[in-house]
Each structure stands twice: as C-alpha cells, then as structure tokens.
Amino acid sequence: MEKVDYLLEQMLPELNDLKDKKIFNQDEIREIIKRRTAFERALVRRVGRKEDFLRYIEYELNLEELRKIRFNRQKNAHTKHSLSSFSLQRRILSLFDRATRKFKGDVGLWIQYSEVAKKQGAKKLVGKILASALLQHPTSPTLYVLLSSYELTENLSPTAARTLLQRGLRLVPNSVHLWTEYAKMELVWVERLRRRWDVLGVKDPEYEADQAAGRKAIMEGAIVKVVWANALEALPGKLELFHSFLTLFRTFPTPLRSELLGMVYTSLTDPKSELESKAESWVVLARRGLQDREYKVDESKEKEPLSGKDLIDAVKTMVDSFKQGVQALDGQEKDKLLEVFAEDLRRQQADVKDEGLSAYIQYHLSSLLKPPHTTPGIHASHIRHLLASPAPPPSAQILTFARKATKVFPSSPATWASRLSVEIQFSSADDEAELSSLGDLVAQAIPVGLQSTSPAEAADRTALWSIIAHYFSLLPSPAELHAQLHRLLSLSLRSSGTASSSLPTHTELLVLSLPLLHPSPASFFIDSEDIGPALSIKQRLDTYRTIKAKYLPTAPFYRAAFAHERSFPSSRVVLEHIYDAWRAGFNAPGDEGEVDCHMTWLMYLWGEGESKGVRECLKRVMSGTGNSTVGTAVAERWQSFLSEKEREQAEQEEASEASEDEDEESMEDLKV
Template sequence: MADTVQFYMEDMIPEMRDLEQKGIFSKKEITSILKQRQKFEYALKRRIAKKADFLRYIEYEMNLEALRKKRRARMVVNTKKSISDYAGPRRIYFIFKRCLIKFKGDISIWLQYINYAKKTGASRTLGRIYAEAIQLHPTNEKLWILAAAWEWEENANIVAARVLLQRALRLNTTTESLWHEYFRLELVYIAKILARREILGIDVSLEDVEKDLLKDKEVDSDNMIKLPTVTGEEFSAFTKEDENSEEQAAAGKKATSKKGKAGKVRVALTEEKAERLKAEKNPVLRGEIAMVVYRNGIKEIPDSFSFRKGFLDIANSFIKPRPLQEDSIRVIYDSIDQDFKHMPEARALVARRPIDAYKVDEEGYAAGVADTVKAFWNICEEDVKMWEIFVENMEAEYQRTQEENLKLYFSKTIDRIFSSATKKKIHSEALFLHQVSWILATSDLSVEAISKKALAIVDKAVVQYPESAALVLQQIRLLRTLARSEQVARLPEIFALAQKSRHSESFDIWREYITFLRVAYREEDMSKEQVEEAFLEAIRITTTLLPDITEERAEIGLIKQNVGSWFLDWVNEVEGIEGVRRVYQSLMKKSLPDLTFFMACIKLEKRNSVDHPESKKVIAILYDKAICADEKNEDTYLSFLKYLNETGQIAEANKVLWKASKAVTNNDDFSQRYSEMLEGRWVEPEFGNTELNLDMDVDVEMQDEDNDEDETMSS
C-alpha cells in the first residue's frame, strides 16, 4: 500500500515543480497540497474502500484546479501551457476511474463523471464514458437518454442518436421514457429543419429541398440554426434510384453521384423525386418516423393512458413550426378515444383537443374553447368523475387566460356546471370541495357573507360524506371566520365527533382543535382548568392511536409528536417553567413519551435558564431520557454534546461522546458530524414542533370590490 502511494506522490513532482516555477502556488502551499493528497491516497487504500473518501478527494482536486485556473488567468507573462495545465483534470479523471472500479454499480458516480467530462469539454472521453456506463447498466434509461441527447445536441449527429435510442428500446421495450424521448427527438429534428427554412425565407423549391436534405457541411452563422448533416444513407431511406436509366438519359436527367470530403453521396434529383421531397409530401418532414415510433410504442405498452398522453404532450409542446401534421395528431387522439373510451380522463383529453391545438394567446384559442366546452357537455351525462374533470379543466383555463371576456365565459361555465350538478343530484366529495373553493376565490360578497354561503354547502356535504376529513376541515376553517359566538356554539361538538371517528388520525384537524383551545382560553371562553383537561384528553386519545406503520397512516406520527409539545408551550405561557415541570413530570409517570416530547421539554428548560444549577441537572436528565427513547438518533447526541460544550461540562461531554460511539450506526459519519458541530457548522434540527395559527379569524380567498383577480386570502 505504501509503495503505491509513494509512486503516486513521486509522479506529482514535475507538476508541483512547474506550479512553483510559474508562481501559481508557493512552496508552503505545495507542501500542504502534497500532504493533503497523501492523506487522501492512504484513505483510498483502506481494506474496505469508502465512496465518501473518493468523492472528498475529487471535490478537493476540483477546488484546487479552480483555484489554479483563477491564478493562472491573472498571470500576464509566461502564458504558454505546460504540464501543470493538464495534470489537474487528468488526476480527477484518474480518481473517477479508480472510484468506478470499486463502485461500478453506483449510477450517481457515473452521472458525476459524465457531468465533469461535459464541463471540461472532453468529447472523446465522454463518448467512452457513455459506452462503459451503458455496457454496465443497459437497463438504466437515463444513461441511454443522456447519451442520445449528447450525440444530437453536442455532436449534431441524428443518426447516432437514433441508433442509441433504438438499441435502448430493444433492451427496454416497456420503458415509457425511452419511447417518449425517441418521439421527441424526431419532432425536434423536423422542427429545426422547418425553422431554418422559415428564418431564411427559403421557399420549398426543388433546389432548396436538395440543399437541405443533402447538405454536406453546416454553415456557421449567427442568423442560422445549427442542424445536423443529412447523409446519403438517410436520404436513401425515403428515396430510390430510378430503375430505368435509359428513360432518364432520354429525358436529359441522368443521375450522377459525387463524393464529398466525408464520403457522402450527392444524388441528382429527377422531377418526380424532387416532388416527393417537398415538405408536405416528404415522409420524413411529415413526421412519419415519429409516428412509427408511436405505433411501435403502443404495441409494446398498450394499456397505459399516461403513456399515450405523454406523446400528445410532447407534440403539443411545439408552437411554431409544428413538426407533426394534423392527420398524425388525429391518429393519436383516435387511438386514445378507441382504446380508453371508458376512462373519464381519456374522454376529457379528447374533448380538450380544440383547446390543446392552440396556445392561450393564439387566434384560434377562443373558438377552441367553445368547441371544448360543447364537447364536455356532451360527454358528462351521469358520470360524477366526468363532472369533476370538467370543473378542473375550466378552472385551469380560467387561471391561464388573461383576457377578460374569456375569464367571464369560464366563470359563467363553472357556475353553470355546479348548478346543473345540483339539479341532477350529482354529488361527490371532490365536487363539493371544488364548489366551495370556487366561491371563496371569486365571490365579490363580504367575507362573512362568502363564509356563510360556502358553509351552507359544506354542512350539506358533511352530512352526505361524514367520513371526509377534508370536508370537516373546511367546515372548521369556515366557522373560524365567523363571529366568536358562532364558533363557540358549533366547534366543540364538531371536534368531539371528529375525535371519536377516523378524523382523529388527521393532523390538520388536531392542529385546528389545539388552536381553538388556545384561542378559547385567550378569549376567556374556557377556563385554565377546562383547557388543561381538554389537552390531557387529547394526549390520551393520541397516545392510543396505532403506530404509523404504513404510508397512509404517516400523519399519526406527526400528531403524537406535536400534541404534547403544543400542550407544554401553552403551559409555559400560562404558568412558566414551574408549570411545565409539573406537567411533564406527571405525564412521564402516566405514559411513555417519545423523543419529540423530551426535546420539547429540553427546549423550554433551555429557554428558562441554561446556567442555573437546577436547570443543568434537569436538562441532563431529560437528555438521558431522550437518548433512551431512541438510542441511535445521532441528532440527540449532537444536541446534548453541543449543550455540554457550551456550558463547560467537558467531562460529561466526553462520557456522552463515548456512549454515542457505541450506539450510533456509522461511527465515521458521526465523527464527521461531531467535528462540524465543534466548528459551528452543524445546525440543530427542529424536533417536530409545528407552529400554530392563533389568529381568531382565518382569511378567506376572495376578490375585492374592484374584482381584482390576483388578490386572494388563504383560508
């Protein structure tokens, strides 16, 4: 190991001597660089290599190279390049290669390697990197897409980009992103050719078609769009040699071929072949290759609506020129309509076709809106999901457009949707929520009138959908905008029902409840004893909730973490630190608090006094209990160590550090974080205490009297 490191260090001598002679680094700086590199090299020679060591070494070399370049740029004399100008990037590449020998399966390292090669402009090296990465990870679609994008965008090589994506699809036939990117590539290729013709004002004449499709070499100009060369091989894909040479000779149109510098074939055009090359008749410029990609893609992935929609999104993302012809887009819509006719989202997409054909500011958009609305009314029928999608689409278009008449049209249409749904007794939780949100956002009534109008709808909705936490939460928030007497009259009953149902697992409802309790005490609607009793009951209920072992029940963890902390915050405001100690000591006897509860106690104790002997003793006990609650939590140890160092308890800090070294999962990472803490670079995290909104009134989205659409107030 030492011999290898010594070999690497000796190999650096010419580079270091050059840097010193040029005056880029001083002798002292070079000594420091060599010591640092030696330290990194020994780290890389461990029995079990660590990725972090390689990455730190690479980061150090990149920073060093950036510093060398800055100093080199300031030099006026002796600007001739020498070994020190090449040694830095070469070493970084060498470290990357050594890292990838050990961690060839780590995609993130390959991506960093690729990014560095792009940054340094190493085209040949980048090609080899892509080849090696793809060979090792043939099922990783991101690598294939990056390689194809590099060939097209940097090398202007459409053929190579196509070949890469075709190979990728042979190995990954069901990877949606590969089909989409191949489709996008073909459309971008067409769009660039059409855009160049449009910018240069070139008519689609026979000579111009030949020049575009058989051009040997790109002409660089500030007023031109760079396009890849179209070779004779590509040209032969959509043209054929005239089989009857005698007829050509008789007509004076004998075909000739000439080889350019790159060996590409230039084919003279007959009138018949030139006619085929016009943009409207040329299969390449009509998007036939892109449509072949689409047809093959849906054969491999026939049952995915999002996959089909992705093709449409790509096609509609082009403004001018549009590379895909109308008949091709119609094929995509027709296939979606035929294969997904029973899916509401698919029917809505087909109905949106007149709108999606134009941008908001284009001339045909207004006519498209009328056609789309008519199509939606025809397909809604009794399908409540279809009504929800109808509303969502109209609201989205209402937000997109800035034209006042169109906004008014969308507004009237949305109001008509809600009234029609009510008459037909078509209801759903989502439809009710949309209606309430729309009223709050657009009504020009007073805040109280808007709230009461929306509350009447929500009250009916809660009766129909009592299990909907979203509707109950909206009901609570609307009540909080009303007079205090109405809140006190209705909210306690709503909260009591919520705590006895599945709504007890809603974090937002618990936050509203705790806010209500604190405001009730502040406004003297409840006594201190009543609020404390309510808090204790809340802790009892949340303690009995089952653990958040599934993603759907993840909010339960937040509820358990915060309810106790909110209780302690309120007690601290009312009684001070003595009241806090009384409460948490009582709770620790009756239940098993979690880490967040203990950290909330510590936070309040620190806020009281960290230098008082009694506080020091109490804080140490609380930290011990917090560590017992989660022995592997590194942040708890670091928080404790930070407190002990700040208060001068060095002996205790050493004991805690020894205990942490035995408990944490990764001792090296913990040591690194501990060093950052000592240097003041570690930021102590918040342990789950979410802030409360203690304002009596909750703002409601509404317009002012001047109908300012942009002025909204969050509920």
C-alpha cells in the first residue's frame, strides 16, 4: 500500500488548486480522495484486471468534464489556467499508459488510448501510442492504417506513410482493406502533388527536360497501377478486392478515374485470372455503365441519376455485356447470370420513363425469358415480368404459367413464391371460398419453405415467407392470424429440431413474422390498423419474452427486432431488453455477429446523445466479453465510426462557412 500512499501524496497540489479555485468544495475533495484510493488499491492487486483500469479512467473522464463545466462557468478576464487545468488530462493519459503496459496484447485498448489522446489535442503523443501499439501487434491492418493516416495528415510525410503501409503489406499480404488504403494513400499523394505543381507553375523547360518522364508517369497514376498489380498477385481471383478498388476509384475525386476503372475491368476480363465466380465478374462488367461516372471538378458526393443519351448508352452496355457473359458461360454459372440479367433488366425497365428505351428493354427481356426455362429463378423472373408488363396477358394465362412452374419445380421456393403472389393478386380477400382455397395452397407451400436449407435459396425463401405473411394479414380476425402464425412457427421449430441445417430457415421465418406478431407504425407487410392498436411497452416486452421462451430466436432475429423497434417512440427500455438478449446469445468465443450486436447498441446510444452510456458499454465490452478479439474489433469499428462522423462534421462546417461567405459577399454587392 506504500505505492498507493505515494500516488495519493502526488495528488495534493492538484487537489489544493481545485479547492482554491472553488471548482470543488471540501466535501467533494474528500469524495475524490476516497474514490481514487479505492481505484488505486484495485490497480495494485497481484492479479490486475483491465476493467479496474477502465473504471478508473471513466471516473477521471467524468471528473474532467465536470471541472471544465465549472471552470467555464466562473471564467472571466482575470481567470487563469493553473495546475488543475491540465493535471486531470495528464492523469487520464497516465492511466492509459499503465493499462497498456500491463495489457499489451489488447489492440482495442491501444486504440482507445490514441482516441483519448487525439481528443485532448496531444497530437505527438498519438503517433507515439500508435507506434508502440504496432510494435506489439505487427499484424494488425487497422493499426497500420491509423498510423499511416497520422503520418500523412499530421506530419505531412507521405514517405513515412508509404513505408508503414508497405511494411504492413509484407506482413499481412492477404488484407483487402490494407491494399485499398495503400492505393488511396497514393491517390491522395498524387492529387496533392498535382495541385502543388499547378500552384507553383512548374513549367520551366529545363525542369521539364530533366524530369518530364517521371512527372508524366506519376500524373498518369503509375504508382497506383503498380499497387493494383501487386494486390492482384497477392490475392489472385478474390472478387472482394475488385469490389473494394472499384468503390475507391468511383468515389475518389481524381482525373485518373476513368483510366483506373478501366484497369480493373481489364483485369476482370483477363482469361488468365482465376476468379471465384465468373458469373459475378460479368455482373460487375455489365453494371459499370450505370455505376461509373466521369470525373468533374465540381462534382458532389451524391451521384446524379443518368438521363438522356448517357442512360441509353449505359443500358446498351449492360445488355451487350450480359449477352457476352451468357455466351461465354455454361452450367450453373450461366443460369446464375441469366437470373441476374433478367432481374436487372426488369428493375431498369421499372425506373425508365423514356418510351423508346422501355421498348428496347422490353424486347431484350421478352427474348431472354422465352420458354422453356431451365431454372426456377428464370420462371419467377418471367412471372414478375408478365405482371409488370405494359400490356400484360390475361390473368388466366399468367395463372396457368405459374401453376405449371410449381409442377416443373415442385420443391423450389422461388416458383411457389411466384405462384402464391399471382394467386393472391387475382383473388378477392372478401370471398371466403377463395380465401380458403388460398389457405390450401399456403399449406402446400409451407413444407417447401421449411425443407429448403440451401444458402443460395435464402432470397427465395424470404420472398415465400413474405407472401405467406401477407396471406395471414388477409385473415378476417387478429385471433385467427396469430393462431395460424404460431402454428407455423411451432412447425418450423420442430423441423429445425430434427435437422440443424433447418435452423437458419426457422430464423428467417421468425424475422419475417415479427411485424405480424408485433405490428408497428412502419410495418412493411401490413398496416397496423388492420390488426389493432400499437402495443404498449409492457406488451412489447411480453412479446419478446414469449418468442424467447417458445421459438429459439437467434442473432439475426434480434438484429431485425432492434431495427423494427426503432419505429416505435419511447422504446429505450425495449431496445435495451433486445440488446441484452441479443448479446447473451453468443456462447462460443468469437461468435460471428457479436461485434455487430455491440456496434448497433453503441450507435443507438451515440445517436441519442448518451455519452455516458457509450462509455459504459465500451468498458463492459472491453472487459467482460471473455474474448479479446471481440473487444478489439469493437474498438476498431468504433474508432472508424467516430472518424467518419468527424469527417462529416468537418465537411458540414466547411460548407456552412462557405455559405456564410457567399451571403456576406452578396450583402456587400447589394450595398455597392
């Protein structure tokens, strides 16, 4: 305890200053000493705990906030900063330093340390913290990205940033995120160099004679192209890499955009590249005309919708690319591409207002969907096309085609979803006989949905359960609706009990049933007025307790339930209940989705302005998950989230200042 007494003695000048400044009174000083004594004693245990450090840090952060509020309240022209103005900040950073020395293996703790130091304006310390963290965790892509960003923005050293990222890629060559950030850093450097040379007017003939070739290569993106080539070599055929680089090049403001996008598309069509999915590569190529935009100096972040000749050219490019892909592929890859082709054309036709372009799409869609069809997906697309056609055939013809599809593919959720959709559309909800006939069809479709366990059919199952839920909403009374729904859920649970592969199907059904079991004002399937008034908080809590007790809900259900509850006013208690049940369901260490669970709750608290709740949640996650990987991932995601929000806020402030300057100039013009 001698160490504790020594540390407390070191606090006396600070506490006396707080008392002399009348920021805290004598009783509050005693309470501070009491709390700090308890915290320090906890830290000197033989077996230290991370949560003790986090609890102590949280207390000091709250104390510093209170000190600032009181100091600003009594601030005047004669008020001066003194020892206590900085001692609390130093203490917080010192506690983080002690914590990271004791728990060097916790990446999340290091990131929290750097985040707090950044907020307190200790820019040099941020670099030292991240460098120390990287020494302990040389294979963490996030740390390389954070430290390189610090070198580029704070130290204005692209050389140091480049060296760091290159070192990270040597140690973690399979990180798509790291490769993308490296390319982004090089793009930032090229654009800064371009603007600098433009401002300096680098046009000296001697200069150009000596270094013309080098300047030209840099301005044409030679470095970025080398990064892409190395990334392809490190991650051959990985489509995630293509998507990541395409997203970067589409959004980064650079005159090189078209050339860099073309480079990626060339790699996609290279016969030597062994891609994970040839069909998906053709989808990317086909959609490029609709997603890519030419670079404009004054472009905004939001992409403007295509129109006129640009839209016509983009649709023609899409059709031609899809046709080439269909001819180049065979087997399941070809069938998959045909289904995507049909859906893209159908969606595009629904958005097009030009009659000539709509007729062009209609022609290709009709030729593509000519029977016979080889897959259930094409059958379903054909039915949707007939229903949305400008001149649809008679309802009897569509019904016949839909019924034939369920005979050809009797175990396909896609064909049954299409048939039920057509049957419901062409029937009357007021006719009891037709409603009963629909009930018989639903009874035939339910086993198809329950027996389907393939991940490839997940979207089709979702469509089937959605239509069945819509049928339930047509039932004349809420009691009958709930009885039918509970019977279906019980049947689904029994099916999942006999086959573990059926559990995802049961979860899908449970998620889609939520708006019926628990209607909200924003229900997707039904109008809540058809079922009854909105439920009270107690009734909503009882609903979730019943679901938990009877139907074995999993993480996807709780994720959907959380989003569903956001449509209710004053649902803080219910949301916290869902979060507690959600995180309690992760039994296996490192279970997928646990990070999403904590991030969902953190972002909700942040949006509600509950900074204390955010700190408590972070402390609990960092100390109580039982798995350091989860705590680290949450800390990294939270840091990225805050950084993004800071960037957005800075951009809004810049836009606001620019608007104010324009208003002032306008006023000056009016005065003149």
